[in-house]
Amino acid sequence: MSTNLKLLNTRDRFGLVSRFFHWTLAVLIFGMVALGVYMVGLTYYDPWYNRSEVIHKAVGIVGATLVLAKLVWSWFSPLPDHEPGLRPWERMAAGVVQRILVGLMIVMPVSGYIVSTSAGAPVDLFGLAQVPALLPKWVWLRDAAIQVHFVSVYGGMALALLHAAAALKHHFINQDNTLRRMTWG
Numbered sequence: 132m133s134t135n136l137k138l139l140n141t142r143d144r145f146g147l148v149s150r151f152f153h154w155t156l157a158v159l160i161f162g163m164v165a166l167g168v169y170m171v172g173l174t175y176y177d178p179w180y181n182r183s184e185v186i187h188k189a190v191g192i193v194g195a196t197l198v199l200a201k202l203v204w205s206w207f208s209p210l211p212d213h214e215p216g217l218r219p220w221e222r223m224a225a226g227v228v229q230r231i232l233v234g235l236m237i238v239m240p241v242s243g244y245i246v247s248t249s250a251g252a253p254v255d256l257f258g259l260a261q262v263p264a265l266l267p268k269w270v271w272l273r274d275a276a277i278q279v280h281f282v283s284v285y286g287g288m289a290l291a292l293l294h295a296a297a298a299l300k301h302h303f304i305n306q307d308n309t310l311r312r313m314t315w316g
């Protein structure tokens with residue numbers, strides 16, 4: 132089978148499943164941030180005021196589930212070695228940024244869930260199911276979760292853009308396999 136179609140990661144490239152998680156989550160995260168920024172700019176009387184919030188919460192739960200599945204998968208299929216030719220500081224920087232991004236992918240939806248359920252209401256999943264509110268209605272917890280949600284989202288965006296810029300720099304300037312092994316190349 133072509134190395135592009137392998138499900139599992141190999142020592143030198145990402146398998147289909149990891150690539151699916153990476154690109155689905157990247158699109159979902161950028162989309163959720165865009166929706167979130169749009170949402171907080173709306174006034175109470177805008178028809179999208181409630182709708183956008185309902186979508187943001189439901190997609191957030193879907194994203195959190197995907198992140199969980201991605202973590203379980205990376206336990207079965209360990210990440211490839213770094214691209215050969217990277218300098219030691221580049222390996223270290225890539226590893227640290229990727230770990231922080233994974234951490235933020237957990238912090239973003241968890242803090243969002245705490246804010247969403249802080250009044251005791253469950254999160255509706257497209258009318259198909261509900262995720263119950265499990266935590267006590269502490270005001271300090273809600274306030275802390277709001278701060279954490281904003282800082283993790285904006286910090287995560289800055290880091291994700293840096294990470295994407297580094298991948299593009301390796302592709303177009305260094306012309307190595309960094310981006311190819313996460314895509315079809």
Ligand code: HEM
Pocket residue numbers: 149153156157158160161205210213214225229230232233236287291294295298299309310311312313
């Ligand atoms: C257009 C945007 C993006 C590009 C071009 C891109 C590119 C890449 C590439 C080329 C790799 C493989 C690096 C290696 O060989 O070690 C990678 C890995 C990774 N990326 Fe991205 N990425 C983007 C967006 C994101 C976003 C938004 C996140 C999360 C917030 C993210 C999180 C990760 C993580 C955690 C890894 C490590 C592998 C894994 O755990 O699946 N990336 N990315």
